[in-house]
Amino acid sequence: MRVAAVQLNSRNDKRRNLEVAERLVREAAADGARLIALPEKWNLLGPAADLVAGAEPLDGASIEAARSWARELGAHILAGSIGELVEGEERLFNTSVLIDAQGEIAASYRKIHLFDVEVGGITYRESEHEQPGDQIVIGDAGGVELGLTVCYDLRFPELYRILAVRGARVITVPAAFTMATGRDHWEVLLRARAIENQVFVLAPGQHGEAPPGYSSYGRSMIVDPWGVVLGQVPDGEGFVCAELDFAAQARIRETLPSLANRRPQSYAWPEPAGAGAVG
DSSP states (O other), rough: OOOEOOOOOOOOOOOHHHHHHHEEEEHHTTOOOSSOOOTOOOOOSSSSSHHHHHHBBBTTTHHHHHHHHHHHOOOOOOOEEEEOOOOSSSEEEEEEEEEEEOOEEEEEOOSOOEEEEEETTTEGGGGGHHHHHHHHOOOEEEEEEEEEEGGGGOOOHHHHHHHHHTTEEEOOOOOOOOHHHIIIIIHHHHHHHHHHTTTHHHEEEEEEEETEEEEEOOOOOOEETSSSSEEEOSSSSEEEEOOOOOHHHHHHOOOOOOHTTGGGGGGOOOOTTTTTTTO
């Protein structure tokens, strides 16, 4: 399968973001990509108030646009993530949507781990306007099992191991990784998740400045199950394509069978400190 990771510099201008995304999706499809992945919050990235005001249900304009592109181009599109508005819920979900080549929603995943941190002198509190999902999701992309994650999820290896054990051969990581953490952690974590789970990792990211002072690292990339970076987007908006060799993945899993050699019966999850002895 030929896949593409699209890198954007989304801001709080939804019309502009969709125009750039559509152009790059079409260019990636013209380059032969049959699975095209957009980054986190590809349709709108900005202050919390703008994210709340611009949130949409999954039948809103942004996902409908991506569905029309997929249908016309005959390609699967991972609509990175959007702020999902759900009737009756006070806070949004940060939701990644997999669209099949017929333009239908094949799977959706609500980001489990919210980015409540202080890095690079900036405080991020996603939980103030978003709520976490609680479901681990694998979608079908033309017969390929695709594990869905979003950005900060990358720091929680147990999620990726569960996806791999459940059959994922590719894991997507649409992101808006900060400049401060991206320089030191982005490539290291992507390659680690690929190696330890023997999966392809498709990681489209945001790059550049967005209000109210966010700076995203970019360097969107595609990594193979051996940890080799198959392609990377340089600074700026653009995309990278690569061929995913599933026969090579099968050979890696056969000759270095770390997934098969797991001994789950020997693992005991430690209890929190002070809650009792560790098993």
